[in-house]
Amino acid sequence: MAEVLKIAVAGLGTVGAGVVSLLQKNGDLIAQRCGRHVTVTAVSARDKAKDRGCDLTGMTWFDDAVTMAREADCDLFVEQIGGSEGIAKEACEAALSSGKHVVTANKALLAVHGTALARLAEENGVSLNYEAAVAGGIPIIKAMREGLAGNRINSVQGILNGTCNYILTTMRETGRAYADVLAEAQALGYAEADPSFDVDGVDAAHKLAILAALAFGREVDFDGVHIEGISRIAAVDIQYAEELGFRVKLLGMAEAHDDGVMQRVHPVLVKGDAPIAAVEGVFNGVVMEGDAVGTSVLEGRGAGAGPTASAVVGDIMDIAAGRFVPVFGVPVSALQPAASLSMDRxxxxxxxxxxxxxxxxxxxxxxxxxxxxxxxxxxxxxxxxxxxxxxxxxxxxxxxxxxxxxxxxxxxxxxxxxxxxxxxxxxxx
Amino acid sequence: MAEVLKIAVAGLGTVGAGVVSLLQKNGDLIAQRCGRHVTVTAVSARDKAKDRGCDLTGMTWFDDAVTMAREADCDLFVEQIGGSEGIAKEACEAALSSGKHVVTANKALLAVHGTALARLAEENGVSLNYEAAVAGGIPIIKAMREGLAGNRINSVQGILNGTCNYILTTMRETGRAYADVLAEAQALGYAEADPSFDVDGVDAAHKLAILAALAFGREVDFDGVHIEGISRIAAVDIQYAEELGFRVKLLGMAEAHDDGVMQRVHPVLVKGDAPIAAVEGVFNGVVMEGDAVGTSVLEGRGAGAGPTASAVVGDIMDIAAGRFVPVFGVPVSALQPAASLSMDRxxxxxxxxxxxxxxxxxxxxxxxxxxxxxxxxxxxxxxxxxxxxxxxxxxxxxxxxxxxxxxxxxxxxxxxxxxxxxxxxxxxx
The missing domain is CATH 3.30.70.260 (ACT domain)
Structure with missing residues (x-):
């Protein structure tokens, strides 16, 4: 068996701790499947004293994630800090620059700095994997970047934010108003105290920008995404839609045109019998159209410790097994500059x-x-x-x-x- | 860019010709994505004179697929002949034995001889990829073998035969009888002149045996699959089922128990709002339960030249890019002997x-x-x-x-x- 793959994990919230736990719990299976043992050698988080429900014995503690990224004895850096700027970005840059592979669930970081980070990974000959950044446990990045790579992708659309989908589903099922259902979602932990990132469509737009880069081999262009959220959707609109044979969903959509790519996130009416209409509650779903495969649909849990850890560990195992894929499917030099079309089109x-x-x-x-x-x-x-x-x-x-x-x-x-x-x-x- | 990957294609029916066409049509994209050009250098089929709608210029013709597998100047052998015995098996064995990677869509071959072929591939240090063997264009093998590899899979179930699903869907939509709809499916080309392989559940069982091997890390055990087809389903049963809130589907199901795996293919009633119930017509769908990811659903076209070629080319690109995965997810020596549980359980x-x-x-x-x-x-x-x-x-x-x-x-x-x-x-x- 090959040498142990050593991992440093930055950020030990629900997801970070979930990754550590999953690597421990399914350790034997993981070693068997990727041909070598995977061990967490270093961790970093804000509060060393906090009980996270996972065993950190034998791991070196770092107070500072950037220092860990640079100095820890590891082959691979897992970033679970979040945010497009600050420590998350610095730590990923430090890890890549020092020749460490990076696995991240950070969609904001990739949507805003994806091309630059991909270039840095390429220059240093390491992987930058991010399955968990889009649609949680659904292996959508792998499907697009590898499984369907023989296809020219014409369009990709998805329910990319579980919070919004939960709110819209509950509004439809109960006839209740947006504000009321949002408050309940917050109480249940499905929505943040400040829900704007989710309900305003920003989170879905981050994910869409990543999918669009991958689907069309273009530089990530988050600024080119037209974004509208769900806060203006009234219960009565959902009812009228249903009478007309539609469901209301917040979709992220990217389509190739002759002169560019249209990227948009906004509420839509979709036919009640469309595959995407059946994706309900906190579930995510992605529909791709490829020139050979036709329509392909992937559906599953978009968030939570388990699904996200599943995606992160899948990414780690690819690296452990020596399987490499360019960050956005092709070398950075081959990425087209992003021409994003106006919504007017x-x-x-x-x-x-x-x-x-x-x-x-x-x-x-x-x-x-x-x-x-x-x-x-x-x-x-x-x-x-x-x-x-x-x-x-x-x-x-x-x-x-x-x-x-x-x-x-x-x-x-x-x-x-x-x-x-x-x-x-x-x-x- | 690395050296050209040379390919020999055996069998130039709709799917084989589709593979050749897709490699030509999306050649530049494919080269960009896997870092090297992929070229078909040799082909073999029964009738050299037949027009297949794809350009065979510059390819060496072989009358005999086994000779081609052994002697052609190629790195990779694509098997599109079909059948679990005879030429398909001999040709795959010849290719693997002479150190050539094999990509196949042949579910019967893998269901019956999968473990032995996996061992042969391993001994020769080559890949044996078979994404197209199960659920056509849906990247289900990749999802299970790589994307969700961090999970312990508890169960997998799927609509694995588009012919049966088309018949059952049409019976439900029209209220017509089985024999009537089958005859129509034959006229439309959705069912074979001899439909028994499909409607008796054998085709679905081949696919299920492969999925079960992969999901549970066990030797393929096609003989251990309990198989029933759809010919006894009456239109009236479909109507009663609908009144009771169910749909009738032919499902392949594999579940892990403490003392073995239950594998079965038979008609079932599923709740009308279950994700699998929404998989209609010629579409295929697979639902997996993993200990970390929870429920994951993949859906798409299960057959046809385009979807199958998409899967075959995806497999070829993994090999071209140097990405290797053990045939059934773990080395053959680690596969558990198959303990298949009786249906009585x-x-x-x-x-x-x-x-x-x-x-x-x-x-x-x-x-x-x-x-x-x-x-x-x-x-x-x-x-x-x-x-x-x-x-x-x-x-x-x-x-x-x-x-x-x-x-x-x-x-x-x-x-x-x-x-x-x-x-x-x-x-x-």
Whole structure:
């Protein structure tokens, strides 16, 4: 058997401790499967005294992760600190620069500094693996980077944030309001005290930028992702969607066009029988379209100590077994500069809910606004009748450009009878 | 860039020709992703004159695949001949023995001779990859053998045969009878002229035996798989199942027990909202349970030139890039001898449909038979009333052993009023 692979783990929160535990618990199996023993030789975290439920005997303690990355007697550095800047970034750079492989679950770091880190890994001849950064336990990075590598990927889309999916699923199942369900999710530990990273779509956008780089062989371009969150989704929109045969999901989507890649994260209506519609609760799911394979769907737990540790340990085992893959599937020099297309270029169908005063001529005004922007209606439904009081008007619109749709919505908003900004959700077929 | 990887392809049917085409079409991408060019240098098939829609210029033609495996100037042998014996087996053995890597889509060969072939590959220091053998384009072998390798797998189950799934889906959607839908599937090319390999569950069992070897680190044991096909499923069973909240699927299932592994392929009722229930038509889907990752689901096209070629080319690229994995995840010497448990050990719930003469005392007789074998009823429904004529009685039974269930069914069959052998389908929760 080959020499022991020595590992240093920085960050011993739920996930970091989960990695240490899994390496210990399934140690024999892991050694058998990758042909050598894997041992944690060093650890670092903020508080040495804290009980983390895993045995740290025999591991060298470092107060400072960067020092550990540089100086610890290890072959591989596991980063579980988090955040795109500061210690996480410095420690990963230090590890790569000193010829150590890096395994990380840090999507923010990769989304913002992925290309530079990939270059650093390449220069030092080491691996930078990050399966746990996207969709937790689902081996999606491996599927795209290796299993489906013979394909030209046309598009990738996914439910990439379990918190948002839990909130939307619960809203649909219970009919309750967003704020109410969010508060419950916080109480259950499914959402952070400050939930903005999740509910505003930033976390999903980090993951999408990584997937887009990998799918299309381009430099990571987080800034090029159009991002909208779920906080504007009303319970009533979810109900109308269901009546129309749709479910509301927060999707991350990346598609190749002739002149660039469109990357976007926003709520969408998907057909109720689409595979992605069946991904419910805290689960994540990713759908890829490859030119040879067609549609491929992967689904599983997107977060939590177990799934994340599973992904991190899988990455470690690849390195232990000497299996190497370029960070974004091709050498950094082959990555295309990122041309991210504007959201205005989006071409698709739309759902729009209007709050209007129920009086003669309202529908005529709305339909005229649409006609003037050449937006074609699929259906229009006025819910309830309540003369001179506010009622909902729900529209679905045939495929058009985002730009035309926005102009039409501006015209509609200018109508006297329309008393709230239109509630628009894009429809993905 | 490293030296060109030279490939010989044996068998140029739809899939073999698809592999050649994909290697040509995405050649630049493939070279970029695996760091070297991949070129087909030799081919073999039955009829040299046939037009296969792919360019064979510059490739050496062999009339005999075994000779090609032994003598062609190549590093890697792609086997697309099929069948567990004869030329396919001889050619793979010849290739491995002469130090050539082998990539195959041949599930029958691996299910029957997998352990011996793995040993031969190991002795010769070459790879034997077979992603395309199970679930076509879905990278399930890679997920289990690498991505989820840090997990102890508890169970794996899957819809592994697209023909059966297409038939069952269409029966449910249209209410039509099995024979009718099978004939249509044959006309559409979804089923073979002799469909027995598919509809009798043998094809799914080949795939399951491979998955079980991989999941549990055991020698392949195709003979240990309990196999039942779908030909006894009536349209009416599918309808009753749906009323009860279930779908009928042909599942392959393997579960680890303390004293062995249970491997079985048979029709089951699964809950309508289970992930596997959403895998419809010609799609395949696999659900794994790992101790760290929890539930993981992979879904995609299980057959066809494109998906199969995608899997074969992914396998080739791993070899081109120098990434090696033991055939069944661990060295052959570490594989456990296969202890396959008898189906009698199955413990679960059951659906039973009886054809009975509608007369007083029938239900009393049935329930007494169940009581005598300590089988506990969950529900009993008599469909229709038609004194002294045949009617359906549909039962669902709480969890019990297969052995007890069979004894109870024998007692029921012996009742005068019961005029057909009971139609039993196992329920999987």
């Amino acid at each position: 989006r071409f698709g169908a739309y759902y729009v809910r209007l709050r209007v005063i129920d009086k003669p001529g309202v529908i005529a005004g709305v339909t005229a606004a649409l006609r003037d922007e050449k937006v074609s209606m699929e259906s229009i439904i006025q819910r309830g009748r309540d003369p001179n009081e506010p009622v909902d008007v729900v529209l679905t619109l045939h495929e058009t450009t985002e730009a035309a749709m926005n102009r039409a919505l501006q015209r509609i908003m200018d109508l006297d009878a329309v008393i709230e900004p239109p509630h628009m959700i894009r429809i993905e077929r | 199955r413990f679960g719930a059951y659906y039973v449909r009886l054809r009975v003469i509608d007369k007083p005392g029938v239900i009393a007789g049935v329930t007494a038979a169940l009581r005598d074998e300590k089988v506990s009823m969950e529900s009993i429904i008599q469909r229709g009333r038609d004194p002294n004529e045949p009617v359906d009685v549909v039962l669902t039974l709480h969890e019990t052993t297969e052995a007890a269930m069979n004894r109870a069914l024998q007692r029921i069959m012996d009742l005068d009023a019961v005029i057909e052998p009971p139609h039993m389908i196992r329920i999987e929760r």
